[in-house]
Amino acid sequence: MSGAGDDTLLDVKNLSVRFQTTKGPVEAVRGVSFTLGRERLGIVGESGSGKSQTGRAILGLTAKNGRISADHVRFDGMDLARTTDQAMRKVRGARISMIMQDPRYSLNPVIRVGEQIAEAYRVHTGANRSEARRRTIEMLNRVRIREVEKVVNLYPHEVSGGMGQRIMIAMMLIPDPDILIADEPTSALDVTVQLQVLAILDDMVRERGMGLIFISHDLNLVASFCDRVLVMYGGQIMETLDAGKLHEAEHPYTRGLLNCLPTLNDARDLAVLERDPAWLEPVGAGGPGGGQ
Amino acid sequence: MIEVGDLTVTFGTGARAVRAVRGISFTVAEGESFGLVGESGSGKSTVLRAMAGLNRDWGGRMTVAGQPLGKTRARAFYRSLQMVFQDPFGSLHPRHTINDILGEPLKIHVIGDSETRILNALDEVGLGPEYRFRFPHQLSGGQRQRIAIARALIINPPIMLLDEPTSALDVSVQAEILNLLRRLRNEHRLTYILVSHDLSVVAHMCDRLAIMNAGRVVEQLSVERLRAHEPDHPYTKQLLRASLGYDRAAAENLEWFD
Numbered sequence: 001m002s003g004a005g006d007d008t009l010l011d012v013k014n015l016s017v018r019f020q021t022t023k024g025p026v027e028a029v030r031g032v033s034f035t036l037g038r039e040r041l042g043i044v045g046e047s048g049s050g051k052s053q054t055g056r057a058i059l060g061l062t063a064k065n066g067r068i069s070a071d072h073v074r075f076d077g078m079d080l081a082r083t084t085d086q087a088m089r090k091v092r093g094a095r096i097s098m099i100m101q102d103p104r105y106s107l108n109p110v111i112r113v114g115e116q117i118a119e120a121y122r123v124h125t126g127a128n129r130s131e132a133r134r135r136t137i138e139m140l141n142r143v144r145i146r147e148v149e150k151v152v153n154l155y156p157h158e159v160s161g162g163m164g165q166r167i168m169i170a171m172m173l174i175p176d177p178d179i180l181i182a183d184e185p186t187s188a189l190d191v192t193v194q195l196q197v198l199a200i201l202d203d204m205v206r207e208r209g210m211g212l213i214f215i216s217h218d219l220n221l222v223a224s225f226c227d228r229v230l231v232m233y234g235g236q237i238m239e240t241l242d243a244g245k246l247h248e249a250e251h252p253y254t255r256g257l258l259n260c261l262p263t264l265n266d267a268r269d270l271a272v273l274e275r276d277p278a279w280l281e282p283v284g285a286g287g288p289g290g291g292q
Numbered sequence: 293m294i295e296v297g298d299l300t301v302t303f304g305t306g307a308r309a310v311r312a313v314r315g316i317s318f319t320v321a322e323g324e325s326f327g328l329v330g331e332s333g334s335g336k337s338t339v340l341r342a343m344a345g346l347n348r349d350w351g352g353r354m355t356v357a358g359q360p361l362g363k364t365r366a367r368a369f370y371r372s373l374q375m376v377f378q379d380p381f382g383s384l385h386p387r388h389t390i391n392d393i394l395g396e397p398l399k400i401h402v403i404g405d406s407e408t409r410i411l412n413a414l415d416e417v418g419l420g421p422e423y424r425f426r427f428p429h430q431l432s433g434g435q436r437q438r439i440a441i442a443r444a445l446i447i448n449p450p451i452m453l454l455d456e457p458t459s460a461l462d463v464s465v466q467a468e469i470l471n472l473l474r475r476l477r478n479e480h481r482l483t484y485i486l487v488s489h490d491l492s493v494v495a496h497m498c499d500r501l502a503i504m505n506a507g508r509v510v511e512q513l514s515v516e517r518l519r520a521h522e523p524d525h526p527y528t529k530q531l532l533r534a535s536l537g538y539d540r541a542a543a544e545n546l547e548w549f550d
Contacts (some may be wrong), residue, residue, distance in 0.1 A: 046462040145301035161332070164488035171430055190331035190489070191534040217462065224537030262496035264519050269474065270467035270496070 009211040010036040013071040022073035028053040030235035038209040050235035055181045094124040097172035101184040103164030108155040114152025117171045124175040139170040162193030179211045233278045294320040297353035298436035312338045325484040327494035327501035334504040374444035378456035380436035383429040413442040434465035454486045
C-alpha cells in the first residue's frame with residue numbers, strides 16, 4: 001500500500017458523501033482522509049458531524065439517495081470505493097464488520113439468537129450446522145455470556161440491552177474480521193455494562209490484531225478507550241489526536257466541546273460552544289490531521 | 293417541601309409482579325435541588341412518575357408542600373408541580389403550534405392574559421417571539437426542550453420534576469439547557485428533583501443525591517462527598533469509577549448488586 005506502513009489495514013483518501021434531498025444536496029462527509037492500523041481509532045463529533053456516515057460509506061451502506069466519492073478506500077489491495085457489488089459482499093461482514101447502536105433493532109426479533117449467530121457464520125464460511133453451533137457457543141463464551149446453553153435458545157426480546165449488544169458483537173466477530181466499525185456501540189448501555197463491552201472489543205484488538213473504528217459522541221470515553229481520535233465537525237476532520245492527549249487538544253472546536261462537558265468537580269456555569277463559520281470552510285484533502 | 297416515605301410501586305400482580313420501587317424514603321427542602329441517580333431499571337423515573345400522578349398504583353406516603361398526596365390529584369395540585377420529560381421529540385404534540393402548546397396549561401388552570409404569558413415564557417427560556425407560531429418539527433432538539441421547560445414554567449409551579457432532561461441532546465446543547473435550568477432555579481427559587489443516569493450532570497445541578505439500584509435507595513449523599521470521591525456504598529463506588537471512562541481493571545472486577 002502506497003505511503004503507508006505494513007500495519008495499515010485501511011487507507012481512506014478524500015472520502016465524500018452527498019445526499020440528494022427535497023431541500024437540495026446535503027454534503028454529509030466532505031473530503032475525509034485517514035488510515036487505520038491494528039488499533040482503536042475513535043471518531044468523535046456531535047449529531048450531524050458525519051461520523052456515522054463516514055463509517056457507513058466505508059462499507060457502502062450509504063442510503064440510496066446518497067452518493068459516495070473518494071480518491072480511494074484501500075483495503076487489502078482493493079479499492080472499496082470502486083469495487084463491484086459482488087466483491088463488496090465478500091468483504092462486508094466477513095472481513096469488515098459493523099455494530100450499530102441499538103441491538104434491539106439490529107437483531108431479527110423472530111429468530112433465536114443462537115441461530116442468528118450460526119447463520120452469520122455459515123453464510124460467510126459455508127460451514128455445516130454442527131460446526132456453526134460449536135463456533136457460536138465458543139463466541140458467546142468469548143463475549144463473557146454466562147449460561148450460554150440457555151442463551152442460545154432465547155429470542156432477542158428476552159435478553160437485556162447489554163447482553164443483546166454482546167450477542168451482536170459475537171455475531172460480527174464470528175467470521176474473524178480484519179476491521180470492526182462500531183457505531184455508538186455502548187451509548188444505549190449502562191456504564192457498568194459499557195465497561196464490559198469495551199473490554200471485549202479491547203481484547204479483539206490486542207489479541208487478534210483487529211482494527212477498530214469506534215464512533216462516539218462521548219469525548220471522555222473515547223479519550224480513555226482509544227489510541228487515536230479523529231474529531232469531526234460539519235463533515236470534515238477538524239483534527240487528529242493521540243487519545244491520551246485529547247484534553248490537550250488545540251482546535252477551538254475540540255476545546256469548546258471539552259469545555260461544555262459538566263464535570264464532577266466544577267459547579268460553575270458551563271461554557272457555551274461558540275461555533276466559528278470558518279470551521280465549515282474546506283480544510284482540503286488530507287488537511288490538518290488527515291492521513292498521517 | 294417534599295417528603296416521600298416508604299414509597300413502593302409494583303407493576304402487575306401475583307407471580308409476575310415487578311416491584312419497581314421497593315420502599316424508598318427521602319425529603320427535599322424548599323429551594324433544594326435533589327438528584328435521583330441510577331442505571332436503567334433502578335426505578336428512578338418510576339418514583340417521579342408516581343409523584344406526578346402518572347402512575348396511581350403506589351403505596352407509602354408522599355407529601356408535597358404540606359399536602360398529603362392521594363391516588364388521584366386535584367387540578368390545583370399541578371400548580372405546585374410540573375414535569376419535564378426526557379424526549380423533546382415525543383413530548384410535544386406534532387400538530388400543535390408552540391402557541392397552542394404553551395397556551396394549554398393556561399386554559400386548564402383558567403389563567404388569563406395568555407398572550408403576555410406565552411411571550412414571557414418564551415423569553416424566559418431564551419426564545420424570541422418569532423417562535424410562537426412555529427410547529428415542533430421546525431425546531432431543533434434543544435429548542436424543543438426549551439419549549440417543554442417553558443410549558444412547565446408557565447403556571448409558575450414551585451417544584452419541577454426533571455426526568456433526564458438532557459440525555460437526548462448533544463453535549464453543546466446539554467450545556468445550554470443545564471445553564472438555563474440553573475438560572476431559572478435561581479431566579480424563581482424553584483425546587484428540583486432531577487433524575488439522571490449521568491453522575492456529572494447530577495453533580496453539576498444538585499445539592500444532594502440518592503443513588504438507586506433495583507428499586508431501593510442504596511445511599512444518600514451530598515454533592516461534596518461525591519466530588520471528593522467518598523461515597524460509602526460499594527455500588528456507588530463502582531458506578532463512580534465506571535462513569536469516569538474506560539478502565540480495564542474496573543472492567544475485570546465488576547460486581548453485581550441486587
